Amino acid sequence: MKLKLFISIFVLGVTTVLAQEFTSKGDRYFYSYAYEDAIREYHKQMADGKIMTNHQLLNLADSYFRTRQYDKATKLYLDVNKNDSIMSDHQFNKMLQSLAKTSEKERVKAFLKSNEKLAGELSENADFNYRMLESSSDPASGFFIFNIGANTAQADFSPSFYNDKLLFSSSRKSKSKKVYGPSGESYLDIYVADRDNSGNLKNVQVFGGIPDSPYHKSTPYYSARNGSIYYVLSNTEGKNLAFDEKGKNALSIGMAYDNGFFRFLLKDLSTSFYYPYYDEKAERLYFSANFDDSYGGTDIYYVVTNNGQVMSQPINLGPRINTPGNEIAPFVFDNSLYFSSDVFYGVGGMDIYRSNILSDQSFSIPVNLGTGINTKYDEFGFIIKEDQTDGFIGYFSSNRSGGKGDDDIYGFKVNAKPGLKTLIFRGKVMQPPYDEAIADVNVTIKGANNEVLKQVTTDNFGNYHIEIPYTDVASIHIAKNSFASFEETYDPKTLEEMQKAPLQVRLESMNDVLKDREGKKVLDVNDFYFASGKSTLTPDITFVLDDVVKKVAMFPEMIISIETHTDSRGGKSSNQKISQARSNAIKDYLLQNGLSNSNIKSAKGFGEEYILNNCKDGVYCLDFLHKQNLRTLFVVENYADLVK
Template structure:
């Protein structure tokens, strides 16, 4: 079964089929009528006949491309989408995703890669990062054995559509299109309106005693995708919009799905309703009070996106908030589920294994990590969606829906047991790149790299306008983190496994130094920026004040190890000339010894020179009376950067 026949569409297939019969409007062609009734194969025959005898509009040609896609004629679909793409009309992100899916399902994967390379500017940065990560991940998954999933088809499946499992105390709820009475059938799905069913759970994970769930308000139309919230003691689910017991339509003749909350043993409350917007798959996170769901709002990233609203004990307290491009794609995202700080959902984004695949994203405060395809086993070349799980014994028990071969119906429920939480463990570095010296501030456009201990690049990114960065890779026991920017120092640190474990779910700020913050122009040469310091009279001993300033030189040499330094020391004109030369030379040598003791390589300090009173800066020469403050202007030590003019030549 294709995506357009499940809850984004399975639920829509029914009433959208009726919608276009119900709505009054512009006369359509035979192909249009069949297309909007989801009779895709018949629509193909009609559109092709109309194309042979005349010209299809661009919208009708797009409908033909979609019909090819829905009937698994991916070669023809890709060619039609590409033809439309060349005209640069009608092809939004959602149809670009279908085009790329079509290319992936044919022998044209290289063509897809070439297309992505040339058109990368049209895609969100996060989408490209997600794609690169998952392509590499699935290649590794194909080469290595995955997790040991013990997957089984549920005996309670029917020949119709069964999907959207949910735990309810010691039972399993799910949605089904199984026919109960002729009154509850509809076209074109040729099955019953979706209803919620309950079943007993056995110790082996199988279900029994399947019967309609009586805790929700009765309806002649759709009730589906239940979620039981223990905190709210309520069932959340989607239902057809109705008025006075009949389907309710918007001004365009469209019927959509709402989200309702049924208190167990209590009253019903409508939570989210818009006659022109369908809502799907509610999930209430009791820890945060957020109600997650899928919806097809205008202005999203693709078909259906994932959203949340803040609630107060289940009462809606905010407008819907899109989860953003790290989670949402040009495709369809549905079925959110939170388990142990991981966010699971299904997506038909083009770089997966098949139609709908299940992904896991680490929850990072209000953000999300890269969604990770769960790989073979849970996912297949067909549609897999609606995953739930819980701890059971020494492992995990979970369920999902799939239309993979070997099932009993259109979509079947599957159970699985596994020893550990599904999803590859990843390593995430995130935080800010900041200036490490000369005051606070962030650094934008700095490169950040993760490498293995052999120097092989694992991932690379750049900090944004506010200095933020984020890198995520499959788990490594040891990595090297590096960062730099032109005229900045290079940060480099190797992390052990123990250090990486401590970094989980925390931020890590990277400090790099701007060269121009650390140097200044003095006496016609570039010197390390220091506060002026003085030796005691006729003394060469370094005071604590002097050492504090020299520590800045130590940091400078560490930040810029290629710098070549010369130490210059001067005195005033008082005293004998030869005595002053010896005194300043001893002071320069004392400075050099301290710097080397603090870790500055000896090769970095090319010279340490005492100039005595050779370079007097004012009129305080021999025999001239001057105030002490004027004499002190001539007492100075400079750390000169000899290769300043070539230090950043690459």
């Protein structure tokens, strides 16, 4: 069997897998990665009438999956999933992969909705990528891909830029390398090659810039800033392989400087580390591993470093990036994370994805680079840089048909940064004055024709995150019953600015702008007074009315009635007339300054009909007591509906 290069088996050490408990020949073959032999022995077991446990049935399903017999794998996965709860998230992913490969995507989507234990990000990622891949526009169109001349019949993979050269891993035969048992090929070694003007490779030779070893050395990454190479190597004790108490030899990550100094960065005899990538700007060392907190198979992690020293525990990139499948080969370029995953919603086995790194170090939805580069086979180890002539140049590995070996290195050229361009709307909704988070707020993104593109609700911390395919015009609508609403429309320029930082929105509660008065819910605005016998709006009055416009505009569905009252001084008829004139003047001003007729139910003058105290006709009162009756109320008529 050919070595699957960290993709299928994710084990590169010499191991007898002593940790497994074998109950049949089928088990022994399965845990030795001899899947065709395992299938044969499991069938013999069933033919002999021996009972297959659900664990063995899952092993058989996995064996079918590994040998691309997806119809048979699907049936077994579904049977076990129906009758038992032993299926891991990683096996659940393989079940969905099998379903997807047998053209049952709708069934895949139904399983996603029914499985509550899977992360919500997984369903969102799947829905986004399904819609994108099924659309007419291919996000990876424009790729010019070529097979490099330096590939061999053995495995060649994991390219890395090394100044004007290229480093890569290979299992091609070498005098200094023994044969690695499971693959029948040499232990992996790191090679260096010159790059010509077309991007092809020549003058291939074993790379001498790191300490020699007869065992695995692979997946290099060169950091020009600190002059060091990060790579994977077998754990050794002196000149011999080092094993844990269960007989397992794992892979570690080491760092070698240009001056020959070497140190181990990540080493554990029981845990293998894969695909190091050093982000010089963030001083983060990214890698792949399968820890206990994995979301499925192998996840991508990072550690914080300082001058080559590891300064933190491994940090999982979280469910936006990591899935029930395997995620490997991280690479950061132009504030985007590229990596490969065999999650079920891809094109083939391992697909290449791109995710934007956001300002708060979270990630956007990973976008499949599409059929311009991904195939039904495995694509991984993607790297890219600006071409000296025009556009971008890069390399990746694939075991697609037509290559020279099981895994070949391919070069590519492309005019624009690959991957579908998206828009991200994210931020937090809070309530002033203390900026308390508001949960369950509706956040809606609309397109140029006011069509709803996507809608979410804020979480318990008031946060929201929406990602959509790029559009030139979009608007955001933020609203919740009994709170103010927010709306903003963006053009290409403002959309670009909006991507740079989260949008913090403060929504006032309706109860913060209302008060109870005279048994009614009214706008909480300052009192104001007209000149005696006049209905003319003074600057002091219009200042308050502008506040009315502002408060009603915060709640566009609000309906108010204007009620104006006088005191008892003067005749009843004249008081009623002047109060009506004042209500009319107020209504006219509000309509001219932002409110619509739908916001104003009525404008009435009540004169001295509703005196608040004993200052009625014929009763002597001081001026301040008469003034208590001079008032205008803005009564909220639909309060009950607004707070439902």
